[in-house]
Amino acid sequence: MPVVVAEDVRKSFGSLTVLDGVSLSVSEGELIAVIGRSGSGKSTFLRCLNGLETPDSGQIIVAGHALAPGEEALRALRQDVGMVFQSYNLFPHLTVGKNIELAPRLVKKIGKAEAADIARSVLAEVGLAEKYDAFPEQLSGGQQQRVAIARSLAMRPKVMLFDEVTSALDPELTGEVLKVMEGLSRSGMTMLLVTHEMAFARKAASRVVYFHQGRIHEQGPPEEFFGAPKTPELQQFLGAVL
Amino acid sequence: MIRSFGPAEFTFLVEAARWTVLLSLLAFIGGGVIGMVVALMRVSRNAMLRNIAAGWISVVQGTPVLIVLFLVFYGLPFLGLRFPPLVAAALGMTVYASAFLGDIWRGCIEAVPRQQWEAASSLALKPAQRMIYVVLPQAVRLAVPPTVGFMVQIVKNTSVASIIGFVELTRAGTLMNNVTFQPFWVFGSVALLYFAMCWPLSVMSQRLERRLHAGRRS
Numbered sequence: 001m002p003v004v005v006a007e008d009v010r011k012s013f014g015s016l017t018v019l020d021g022v023s024l025s026v027s028e029g030e031l032i033a034v035i036g037r038s039g040s041g042k043s044t045f046l047r048c049l050n051g052l053e054t055p056d057s058g059q060i061i062v063a064g065h066a067l068a069p070g071e072e073a074l075r076a077l078r079q080d081v082g083m084v085f086q087s088y089n090l091f092p093h094l095t096v097g098k099n100i101e102l103a104p105r106l107v108k109k110i111g112k113a114e115a116a117d118i119a120r121s122v123l124a125e126v127g128l129a130e131k132y133d134a135f136p137e138q139l140s141g142g143q144q145q146r147v148a149i150a151r152s153l154a155m156r157p158k159v160m161l162f163d164e165v166t167s168a169l170d171p172e173l174t175g176e177v178l179k180v181m182e183g184l185s186r187s188g189m190t191m192l193l194v195t196h197e198m199a200f201a202r203k204a205a206s207r208v209v210y211f212h213q214g215r216i217h218e219q220g221p222p223e224e225f226f227g228a229p230k231t232p233e234l235q236q237f238l239g240a241v242l
Numbered sequence: 243m244i245r246s247f248g249p250a251e252f253t254f255l256v257e258a259a260r261w262t263v264l265l266s267l268l269a270f271i272g273g274g275v276i277g278m279v280v281a282l283m284r285v286s287r288n289a290m291l292r293n294i295a296a297g298w299i300s301v302v303q304g305t306p307v308l309i310v311l312f313l314v315f316y317g318l319p320f321l322g323l324r325f326p327p328l329v330a331a332a333l334g335m336t337v338y339a340s341a342f343l344g345d346i347w348r349g350c351i352e353a354v355p356r357q358q359w360e361a362a363s364s365l366a367l368k369p370a371q372r373m374i375y376v377v378l379p380q381a382v383r384l385a386v387p388p389t390v391g392f393m394v395q396i397v398k399n400t401s402v403a404s405i406i407g408f409v410e411l412t413r414a415g416t417l418m419n420n421v422t423f424q425p426f427w428v429f430g431s432v433a434l435l436y437f438a439m440c441w442p443l444s445v446m447s448q449r450l451e452r453r454l455h456a457g458r459r460s
Contacts, residue, residue, distance in 0.1 A: 052360055071369065078366035089361035093379045102375060103365035165433065 003028050003159055003190045009058035011041075011049060018044045018230040019055065020214035028161075031185040032192045033201035033222075035239065038210030042194045045211070046161050049192070050081045063158040063215045079107060082152030082160040086167050090136040090151070097125070097132040100151045107155070115154075122150040142173030146180055153184075160184070162193035178204075198242055202226050210234050248426040251418055252416040255428075258414030259435045261328075265400045265410055266439075270393060273339020280344025282373075285351050297345065308402045309333045315406040327407060331403035333412075338398055350385040351377060387451035390452030394440045394447070401436075411435055 004026035011019040018041045026032055032222060034042045035138050047053040049062055051074040060067035065077035100119040106112045110118070120206050123129050126146040136144055145165055162181065166174040178200050185191055185204055195201055201222060208225040210218045210233075218234045219225070226242075229235045245251065283295035283385065302310065311334035325333065354377045362372040404413035415432035419425050 050364055053362065074363075075366045075368065078364055081364075082360075084363040085357060085361065087380070088359055089357045091376055091380075093363070093383070103367060106368075106371050106375065107366045142446065 001028075001029075003063055004049065004192065005061045006045070006049070007059040008131055009045065009055045009060060010091075011044060011048065011053060011055045013181055017214055019048070019058075022058070022211075022214070022216055024209065024216060026061060026190060026192065028190055029185075029188045030190055030206045031204055032237060033205035033208045033212060034192060034194045035196070035198070035201060035237075036217075040211040041214040043163055043210040046163050049159075049161055050078055050083050052083075057088075074108070077156060080158045082157035084145070084148050084152055084160065084162045084165050087148050088104060088136070088141070088148045088168075090148055092136050094135075096128070096134050096136065096147050097138070099136070099147060099186075100154045103148070104154050118154050119150075119218070122153040125146070125153065125168070126150045127176075136172065140173060141169045141177045145177045149177075149180055157160040159190045159192070162191065162195070164194050164196065166195070167198055196241070198211070198238075210237065212237075244423060245421050247418070247422045247424040247431075251422060252431055253415050254418060255411065255431055255435060258409055259282075259411045261408070262321040262412075262436075263402050263439065264398045265331055265335065265403060265408070266326070267395070269335030269396050269400065272332060272336030273343050275398070275408045276336060276340035277343030278371065279348060280340055281347035281351060284344060284348040287369075295348075299341045299345050301347070302337055307334065307338045307399050308339050308405060311402055311406060327403065327406050327408035330406060331400070331408045335396065335400060335403070339392075340397065342392055342395070343389065346388050347381065347385055350381040350388075353384050354380045365384070383454065387447050387454060390443055390447040390450060394443045397439050397443070398436060 002025040004024070006022055006024045010017075015176075022041070022045055024032075034046065036042045044053055048060060048067070049054050050068055053099050054069065055067075062077055062139070063080035065073070065080065065229075067073075067077060094102065097116065098120045098218050100122060101112075101115040104115045104118055105112070117162045118209065120129060120132060123132060126149055128143060128146055129148070131139060131143065131147070139147065146166075165181075166177050168178065174197065178197065181191070181193070182204050203222075205222050207219060208222050209216055210225075212233050218229065226238065229238055280295045280298055283291040284299070286292055286295075311331060312349065314334045314337075315327070315330040318325070358376055359372060359379065364375040367375070400410055401412035403410055407413070409417070411432055415428050419428045422428060
């Protein structure tokens with residue numbers, strides 16, 4: 001049974017059509033790499049999946065929650081869907097530990113000691129156990145992004161969304177973040193990531209999806225997708241980025 | 243008999259300055275509490291609350307403090323509300339401070355990047371939790387320098403309370419001038435005492451601002 005189902009999702013900003021009927025079904029444990037030019041709608045689609053953007057029409061079901069308007073429904077969905085952003089978006093006034101413990105404590109009403117245990121265990125998972133008491137500004141970009149991943153993991157999500165999470169990083173720091181993501185995928189996490197890291201998509205993705213003018217233009221397993229692109233648009237795109 | 247302006251007269255001014263301090267504190271506390279409500283209404287998702295707050299800010303900011311004070315002291319008795327000068331002055335200053343602080347703090351709340359809201363939303367926090375645990379702590383940091391700066395305005399503007407007969411520093415100065423006829427020394431001393439109250443605040447505001455910017459650079 002698919003964990004993510006999107007059915008004919010449409011979204012416009014004013015007269016600009018950003019999503020022009022996107023349908024996608026993702027099975028448990030898949031790693032979907034979403035690629036495409038900027039403005040092709042890939043980020044907007046990802047943001048629709050956890051309700052940061054509201055589609056004009058179409059249906060979205062993530063981890064068993066149908067996307068519906070209203071705070072309550074959205075919060076139920078977001079408890080099962082983690083999101084990691086390009087700009088990390090850690091809370092600068094809180095330590096790494098507190099950043100991670102905030103949502104489990106407030107949303108899941110977990111006690112202080114247990115939340116701290118969770119924080120330490122997810123930090124260990126991203127290889128930053130020793131940074132529990134540090135403030136975000138004391139960390140490198142790559143470390144901040146790994147903390148952001150740990151913060152999402154602490155909610156024990158069923159699906160994780162990654163929105164260009166390495167785009168703001170210096171090249172020498174992207175590797176540590178991608179390694180964490182690869183490990184997550186291997187442990188069975190269902191993941192969708194918008195990315196420009198073609199090598200990573202090729203190596204780690206179970207499926208690659210190409211967005212073009214608000215639609216999924218072509219998709220397939222990485223060997224096929226990169227090895228023998230069918231449409232001229234994808235051929236041209238890959239020719240430009242590879 | 244005409245007195246001359248000596249240490250006893252100066253002490254009288256200093257004692258009156260204590261009322262200026264008290265009135266400033268009352269205005270700051272009252273204006274702070276209501277200003278917080280105004281700021282939160284101004285950034286609320288409810289359009290009616292937003293409009294009420296916006297209306298309050300523009301009306302009060304577009305009215306001289308003196309007129310607000312006249313309204314409270316002379317106007318409200320017609321509605322059966324009669325206040326002693328200190329209370330009337332505190333109320334008038336509260337109204338004045340609430341609009342300015344409300345507007346300053348709205349700006350600080352809005353200056354917290356949208357991505358912080360999004361991150362908090364994505365973690366399934368409730369709207370109030372996002373505000374209390376994520377946005378306000380960051381807004382407060384931004385708000386400290388302009389808030390301290392505005393306290394200088396409050397201290398100086400308490401002088402209008404002299405018009406409704408409240409004996410604070412300015413009123414004490416006019417009284418003392420009437421008995422000494424030494425306006426240079428009297429009002430020079432008054433100015434000095436205001437400066438002594440405001441200057442530390444100005445310095446603190448500048449220091450805090452520098453520290454905030456230093457924090458951003460790192």
